[in-house]
Amino acid sequence: MWKIVQIELFKIFRKPRTFIAFAAVAAIVGLIQLGFFVDGESYIQFGMQALTDSFEVEGKILNGYLLAYIILQTLLVHVPLLIALVAGDMISGEANLGTLRLLASRPVSRSSLIIGKFIATCVYTIALLIWMAIWALFISMLIFGVDDMLIMKSEVVTQILREDVLWRYAAAFGFAALAMITVAALSFLLSLFAENSIGPIMATMSIVILFTILNTLNLPIFNAVKPLLFTSHMLGWKGFFDVSVNQANEQIVGSIENLPAVLRSAGILVLHIAGFLWITVFLFKRKDILS
Amino acid sequence: MNPVIEVRHLSKHFGALKAVQDLSFTVNQGDIFGFLGQNGAGKSTTIRMLLTLIRPTAGDIRVFGKSLAANRTEILEQTGAIIESPDLYPFLSGLANLKIFARLGGGVSSARQLHIVLEQVGLTSRSGDLVKTYSQGMKQRLGIAVALVRNPSLVILDEPTNGLDPQGIVEIRNLILRLNREEGKTFLVSSHLLSEVELIANRMLIIDRGRKIVEGEVRKLIDPEKVLLEIETVNAGLASEIMASSAWAGSQKPTAAGRLLLDVGRQDIPAIAALLTEKGAGLLSMKPVNSLEAYFLSLTNRPTYVEDRSN
Numbered sequence: 001m002w003k004i005v006q007i008e009l010f011k012i013f014r015k016p017r018t019f020i021a022f023a024a025v026a027a028i029v030g031l032i033q034l035g036f037f038v039d040g041e042s043y044i045q046f047g048m049q050a051l052t053d054s055f056e057v058e059g060k061i062l063n064g065y066l067l068a069y070i071i072l073q074t075l076l077v078h079v080p081l082l083i084a085l086v087a088g089d090m091i092s093g094e095a096n097l098g099t100l101r102l103l104a105s106r107p108v109s110r111s112s113l114i115i116g117k118f119i120a121t122c123v124y125t126i127a128l129l130i131w132m133a134i135w136a137l138f139i140s141m142l143i144f145g146v147d148d149m150l151i152m153k154s155e156v157v158t159q160i161l162r163e164d165v166l167w168r169y170a171a172a173f174g175f176a177a178l179a180m181i182t183v184a185a186l187s188f189l190l191s192l193f194a195e196n197s198i199g200p201i202m203a204t205m206s207i208v209i210l211f212t213i214l215n216t217l218n219l220p221i222f223n224a225v226k227p228l229l230f231t232s233h234m235l236g237w238k239g240f241f242d243v244s245v246n247q248a249n250e251q252i253v254g255s256i257e258n259l260p261a262v263l264r265s266a267g268i269l270v271l272h273i274a275g276f277l278w279i280t281v282f283l284f285k286r287k288d289i290l291s
Numbered sequence: 292m293n294p295v296i297e298v299r300h301l302s303k304h305f306g307a308l309k310a311v312q313d314l315s316f317t318v319n320q321g322d323i324f325g326f327l328g329q330n331g332a333g334k335s336t337t338i339r340m341l342l343t344l345i346r347p348t349a350g351d352i353r354v355f356g357k358s359l360a361a362n363r364t365e366i367l368e369q370t371g372a373i374i375e376s377p378d379l380y381p382f383l384s385g386l387a388n389l390k391i392f393a394r395l396g397g398g399v400s401s402a403r404q405l406h407i408v409l410e411q412v413g414l415t416s417r418s419g420d421l422v423k424t425y426s427q428g429m430k431q432r433l434g435i436a437v438a439l440v441r442n443p444s445l446v447i448l449d450e451p452t453n454g455l456d457p458q459g460i461v462e463i464r465n466l467i468l469r470l471n472r473e474e475g476k477t478f479l480v481s482s483h484l485l486s487e488v489e490l491i492a493n494r495m496l497i498i499d500r501g502r503k504i505v506e507g508e509v510r511k512l513i514d515p516e517k518v519l520l521e522i523e524t525v526n527a528g529l530a531s532e533i534m535a536s537s538a539w540a541g542s543q544k545p546t547a548a549g550r551l552l553l554d555v556g557r558q559d560i561p562a563i564a565a566l567l568t569e570k571g572a573g574l575l576s577m578k579p580v581n582s583l584e585a586y587f588l589s590l591t592n593r594p595t596y597v598e599d600r601s602n
Contacts, residue, residue: 010387014383109364
């Protein structure tokens with residue numbers, strides 16, 4: 001199995017398309033950072049206007065932690081496309097090249113082949129998120145410095161102490177990895193049915209967009225299925241930035257306001273990953289390879 | 292003779308299409324087994340079933356005396372193959388491609404083994420170049436190297452000389468013969484180049500529309516005294532009438548307009564030439580078609596299928 005994973009990783013990182021995603025993340029994050037570096041203070045002052053009218057806010061509000069949060073909110077909606085770019089090519093790309101029949105005629109089981117490919121896809125996904133973390137978090141910290149993190153929501157402002165932030169990002173990126181691996185697993189499954197990667201990439205994005213739209217529609221007919229859609233849980237990483245408060249309304253360092261909800265979302269994503277992978281293995285074992 | 296491949300009553304249907312029907316044949320140890328058939332005859336479908344790429348609708352395949360379905364991994368460890376065109380990763384070098392397929396399954400092929408195989412197929416000097424820069428012939432050679440890299444005892448080659456220049460064809464033919472003779476490897480070679488099979492195979496199978504036409508030893512099946520004669524004349528209609536009223540009336544085969552195709556004895560050629568000239572048909576050329584090709588055509592033109600004539 002390890003041998004298959006190594007081979008698949010070697011192939012993934014020798015394809016030019018792999019680096020499109022890394023370049024795109026660096027470019028988008030770089031642009032956001034440039035924008036905030038030039039105009040960030042006025043943007044933040046405008047956004048904080050209601051708060052600063054009533055309270056005196058001290059410290060560096062526009063800091064690396066806040067910017068990373070803004071970037072994550074923006075980017076994690078678009079990253080599925082970058083994930084699908086590689087995951088959707090994992091099987092269909094082999095079929096397109098004609099190498100699938102060579103692979104499937106080697107003395108390795110079809111299950112091992114598929115699981116090895118999926119593990120390699122997961123490694124790629126995690127590598128992309130680490131890359132994103134480096135750019136969005138660590139480089140933002142270098143450029144904008146660090147301080148307490150203020151998160152503005154519609155009715156609430158949450159202040160997280162600077163020493164209480166980094167572990168939350170580690171957990172958030174871990175959760176984001178789970179969400180992106182779910183997208184990868186879906187794209188991977190769809191790539192089984194195609195002989196080039198365009199179809200799986202388009203189908204994955206269509207499903208993500210469709211489910212996201214269903215999530216936003218507040219209609220009773222859809223409300224029953226919403227908790228079952230993986231897209232309903234993809235932004236569960238935000239839960240790590242909701243802090244519990246004590247009776248004196250003071251935040252509890254190291255706390256998560258609704259940990260069970262975060263864990264439930266994570267569990268549903270894991271179930272989706274396992275389900276998509278199981279279906280892929282099941283179908284691939286029975287597939288006639290004609291390409 | 293130990294059978295290496297035993298196929299019994301193999302069928303594969305794709306919906307209404309019966310790609311392979313009740314096919315049975317045996318490849319013995321040490322054979323160079325020619326697998327012949329026209330395009331769409333079912334050769335590649337059969338080879339795909341031998342390599343577990345597609346599942347048979349019915350029938351049984353045994354390789355090295357074991358059921359293929361139950362011992363897939365063990366059997367494929369001893370089998371090397373190229374299937375149709377040698378498609379490899381264009382964004383990797385030839386050597387990297389070879390290493391990938393060498394590493395998949397079983398032990399690791401040594402650097403020496405990689406070097407030997409590259410030398411055997413004549414690719415040593417270009418092994419570091421990306422496959423996308425290779426010619427079709429070089430890809431074909433690399434495909435053969437992939438088939439041989441794990442030193443298998445059974446090698447299945449689907450159209451191995453496709454895309455090769457005449458020199459390359461001779462080299463690959465000699466390589467197959469040498470590996471068969473010196474290392475005792477068993478080969479199943481499918482080809483549309485009938486002359487190729489005739490030159491290297493000791494046994495052969497011809498299939499048509501998914502069914503076996505004949506199986507047996509090449510030297511027994513092909514009568515060197517028989518020939519399929521292609522005749523070109525100025526007046527093809529007259530030539531056809533002349534032959535229809537001659538002693539060779541029953542030997543005419545269907546062919547393209549303007550030509551005659553006769554299934555005759557080699558010794559009859561001078562008499563036929565004399566007859567056509569004497570009767571004023573305007574003889575332009577007489578060309579004996581390759582003997583195996585003649586055999587193939589004479590069989591596939593038959594309205595009914597024949598049974599196993601081997602042994």
